[in-house]
Each structure stands twice: as C-alpha cells, then as structure tokens.
Amino acid sequence: MPGDLSGWRVLVTAGGTREPIDPVRYIGNHSSGKMGLAVTAEAADRGADVTLVTTVETVDTGATIIRVETAQEMAESVWGLAPRQDVVVMVAAVADFRPAAPSAEKIRRRDGLQVIELEPTPDILLGVSEKAPDALVVGFAAEAGSLDRAREKAMTKGVDLLVANDVLAEGSGFGTDTNQVTIFYPDGSTEPWPLLTKAEVATRLWDAVVRVRQASEPRQ
Numbered sequence: 111m112p113g114d115l116s117g118w119r120v121l122v123t124a125g126g127t128r129e130p131i132d133p134v135r136y137i138g139n140h141s142s143g144k145m146g147l148a149v150t151a152e153a154a155d156r157g158a159d160v161t162l163v164t165t166v167e168t169v170d171t172g173a174t175i176i177r178v179e180t181a182q183e184m185a186e187s188v189w190g191l192a193p194r195q196d197v198v199v200m201v202a203a204v205a206d207f208r209p210a211a212p213s214a215e216k217i218r219r220r221d222g223l224q225v226i227e228l229e230p231t232p233d234i235l236l237g238v239s240e241k242a243p244d245a246l247v248v249g250f251a252a253e254a255g256s257l258d259r260a261r262e263k264a265m266t267k268g269v270d271l272l273v274a275n276d277v278l279a280e281g282s283g284f285g286t287d288t289n290q291v292t293i294f295y296p297d298g299s300t301e302p303w304p305l306l307t308k309a310e311v312a313t314r315l316w317d318a319v320v321r322v323r324q325a326s327e328p329r330q
C-alpha cells in the first residue's frame with residue numbers, strides 16, 4: 111500500500127559474502143542480490159527510510175547503500191545499525207564458514223595447497239535479535255530440496271518471520287527473476303506462496319510484515 115511504511119526505519123541485506131583465501135581468491139556463493147534489492151526497492155517505494163547492506167552493485171533504489179564483502183564486515187555494519195531499526199530483513203546469503211588464515215600473498219600453484227582450514231563466521235541474524243530486541247526481524251532460508259530445516263531455523267534464529275525458498279526448484283532461489291517461497295509465521299503456521307516475480311514476493315512480504323507488526327502492537 112503506498113506510503114504505509116512511512117516513518118519506518120528498515121535495514122535490508124543482499125548478495126553473497128566473499129571470504130578471502132588470498133588476495134585474488136575467495137569462497138562465495140551464487141546470490142545475485144536480486145531478492146534483496148526487490149525487498150529494498152519495495153520498502154523505499156512505500157515510504158520507509160531504508161539502509162541496504164550489500165555485497166553487490168545496485169541501481170538507485172532510494173536506499174542508503176553500504177558496500178561490504180565478508181560476513182565479518184556485514185556483521186559489523188548490521189549489528190551497528192540494527193538497534194536503530196524498526197525492521198531488519200536478512201536476505202543475504204552469508205557464508206557459514208571462512209578460511210581461518212587467509213594468505214596475505216597470492217598462493218602460487220607451484221607451492222601447492224592441500225587443505226584450506228575453515229572456521230565459522232558470526233551468525234549475524236542471531237546477533238540482530240539479541241542487539242535489537244524491539245525490531246521486527248525477518249530471516250530468509252535457502253534450503254536444497256526440502257523445507258524441513260526451515261522450521262527449525264524459524265524456531266532457533268530469533269526471527270518474527272522466516273521466508274524459505276528451495277534453491278533447487280525451477281525458477282526459484284539464486285539468480286532468477288522469480289521465486290517460490292513459503293512463509294513461517296510466529297504462531298507456527300506456514301503459507302506457501304505461488305511462483306511469483308521477486309518484486310511480487312517483496313510486495314507480499316511487506317504486506318505480511320505490516321500485518322505481523324500491527325498484530326503485535328498493544329491495543330489502545
């Protein structure tokens with residue numbers, strides 16, 4: 111609805127993090143940033159004051175843009191900004207693991223590389239719900255083949271809404287212009303939405319956020 115997010119401060123993340131192995135190589139994923147940009151553009155269109163923390167270049171959506179590369183950089187930005195937000199939407203595909211000791215110099219082929227030791231990255235989403243207990247927090251879940259584990263994420267990640275997509279399904283997930291998502295609501299109910307454009311998913315998602323926020327407001 112036009113203007114219904116007016117006065118809201120909203121933080122969105124988009125893209126996939128890049129975790130350096132050395133100055134020229136990284137561990138990454140296939141996120142294009144399209145879903146996060148659609149969520150950003152819709153919120154800005156509806157009047158929100160939006161900050162986008164992104165690993166990818168973006169067109170002007172009316173949001174304040176903060177460019178990051180790694181999960182650590184994204185965590186520092188998001189955790190710093192989260193306490194001032196009304197809503198935080200974590201669409202970014204954040205690496206769960208990163209090289210424990212990235213090389214300062216390019217690793218030469220002739221020197222060989224048998225193993226890359228990995229360590230866990232910070233769980234940004236979990237940190238948001240701790241650092242911004244008053245914000246409405248939306249997580250996304252990238253699942254491969256079944257949404258069984260999405261329910262567990264909805265229960266354990268401290269989110270108010272979880273948007274799950276099967277990244278192996280035709281037309282869904284990484285890089286596509288469409289997405290088929292299932293919403294996990296705070297009362298444990300779920301709602302599968304049809305295959306929609308990412309812009310249409312964003313519209314429905316903000317409609318759902320408005321409903322959940324209204325439902326949690328104390329009655330006058």
Ligand code: PMT
Pocket residue numbers: 125140141142143144145146181200201202203204205206231232233234235236248249250251252253263275277283284285286
């Ligand atoms: O960018 P596109 O090409 O349009 O693709 C869209 C998408 C497939 C990336 C998007 O729809 C999506 O599913 N985003 C979530 C990707 C993801 O990291 O899912 P996950 O199930 O691994 O993580 C669950 C949640 O925890 C996510 O909100 C993620 O941002 C967050 N997370 C994950 C790891 C971590 N270390 N910190 C986090 O905050």
